[in-house]
Amino acid sequence: MKTSQILATMLLISFGSVGAVAFTPGLPQIAEYFGVSTNITGFTVTWYLVGYTLGQLFYGPLTNYFGSRKTIIIGAIVEIIGATGCIASAPMHSFSILLISRTIMAIGAGSGLTLAFILTSKLADPDKNARIISLLTVSFAITPGLAVFAGGVLLEYFNWTSSFYLMCIYGLLILIIGITLPEVIQDKNNNALNPKIIAKNYLAQIKSLPVVLGGLLVGSGTCFVYTFAALAPFIAMDIMHMSTAQYGIYNFIPVVGMILGSLMASALGKTYSTTRMLKIGLTIASLGVIAIVAGVGLFPQNHLSLFAPMFVIYIGFSFVFGNSSALALSKASDKSNASAMLSFVNMGSAVVIVTILGFLNNSNILLLPILYIIFIIIGIICFNILVRHLKPGTI
Template sequence: MSRKTYVFLILILGSLTALGPFSIDMYLPGFPAIAKDLHTTAAKVSLSLSGFFIGISLGQLLYGPLLDRFGRKKPLYVGLVIYILASVGCAYTESIDSLIFMRVIQAIGSCAASVASIAMVRDLFPVKDNAKVFSLLLLVVGASPMIAPTVGGYVTSVFGWEMVFMILMGMGLLILLAVFLWLPDSYQPDSSISLKPKPILQNFWKVLREPQFYTYAFTGAIAFAGLFAYVSGSPILFMEVFHTDEKVYGWIFAFLSVGFIGSSQVNTLVLNRYKSEQIVRVALMSQVLIALTFLVVALNGWLTLPITLVFLFLFLSCIGFTNPNASALSLAPFAKNAGSASALMGAVQMGMGTLISVLMSQFEEPSALPMVAAMAGSASLALLVLLVGKKTIKQQVEVQQDAEAAFLH
């Protein structure tokens, strides 16, 4: 394909991938305002974030088979319409319970975009380019943590938190229009794919029992859970422990995202010299070392705002290397059922995010310790899963191989 087409596809797929992160990041500065208006606590408001993760986990398992059965675009249209309607529902909610419910529905809609975009990477680009494409998608997604919380902070302080969800509704409409007009349907519908529960579960089981998939999918998901711990804990950490306001919090979140996004782009250069599996191993070992040091500093009461920012920047930078390579290695063995594989990978990732965000919401007292401990625990467990899982892989499919070599199923 031409360079112009390549860039255009990356922008559209990146926008689809970014819809979920925007939905997460933009309302974070509004936690205190939402808690005040809905007569609850910031910790209870964080359950709406957990609800979003639950919706994404469930929705990805739903959309995986639909994307393989009906092609990529029809299920994507349905998901985007659900997202748009749920965003309006969030803006007009009057209780924390209804907000949590609408966030679950909003997530179910948004994850159609994320599952479709990941599957279409596997459809549209050769396997040898997948890790680089994932890194480029992260560059587009990087607009989320750099722009969304900052905009959300200003919108919340001037117009109120409800306006944030109306903006998200507008984004959904624009993306729906772009998909309809310019995104090719990259996959022929496969009528042999059954939508009955038993065949669907059998298909997921076929994906899950692939050693390369479960090793790198769980390694990547558990390592990525550290990011969810940061996202869940950062509003309380910065606005209640360090007493910043919504606007300053937005700028801090934007600054820290530079580490995550910047490293994901350096990853595209590093891939010219090293294999994805080598990068995952080194990045994950670094992530563990940084997180454990962070925990020791927190336990001794040595944390200040600048020290906290340094540790978070380094930790998120490691994830920027781990995530795209683990994703590419997870999907490398699949061609025919890439939709189901990407859905299952995303469900595992969001499932881990749900667990860690629910855990974070149980701590009512403002403190850095729960977030830091969760980050250290997730990184250490991810390294253990990698070391144990690697022993079960008999013949690894490299992301540098041609697409034909990856057609194992």
């Protein structure tokens, strides 16, 4: 896989996550502009996640029918339409249109995650697949932070719609990538969009234990990320009495952990097997969970008791993200639909946890470690079943 292709795939895999957060600095302005409460404004995030998750199911069949290049272009066009709708909601003064447009944005941007897995599985050598996905994980660590920063800068000089202009530009960039990347689907299926065929293919993927378990294993890590994003601000500011500036600075600690972990996973992937890498990752993440349980239990006012363990956890799951995806897809004959289902299960896990968090007391400092214990146990169980299910020679 060429360096230019890796960079293009990094932009693809970050497409959805950038769209999810770039506008968030403008949430208070949006609430004031439309005259809605902050809780109602939060639906702009919830509905985006729902659209992003459901969007994963579209791109397996579309890729098999149109090929990878046209599918990337389709996703980019849908995202641009959604971003344009978000901009149009301002002069129309319609919060409903903003919500609908955010959902359309998410469906379009959702193409990036599925297509990134498809491209990597097709363009990279099998023994390098996990290492490249580990490099792609760096995008998850860097681009959301850069997107929030860019959204904040734009808000300083313009209004809340400026971030959606930014997403139109990102969509155009993805469209160009779709035109320039090589076609990886050589045998297109003219029946791929037949509803009965789609249902049959996805039913087959649901019955595929490696795909579902791989999605849940990746999803356990994704739940760590979204749970921290949802609960950490309340814990940091309401319980630890941190300022917003302090929170922003300390929040770079987990980000550095994910970047470092991704680079370590890529380097060690040259030496260790996929299974060994997953064992290392889950062990490191487990140590981080133990640290956060002890930290918030014994030192609830200490800022590092929250952020330092996240540094360790993110290092561990940087090993898990790429290797679990590679392991789950290693035996899949239909990599397009398998990648789509894996991404759906992964992001579906995030939607479920975000929905549950909406009904819980986010200021309870014990909620975070309790959920983290549950996530790591699920991850370990999925890993052990997955390894037992696959033949030893494949892992």
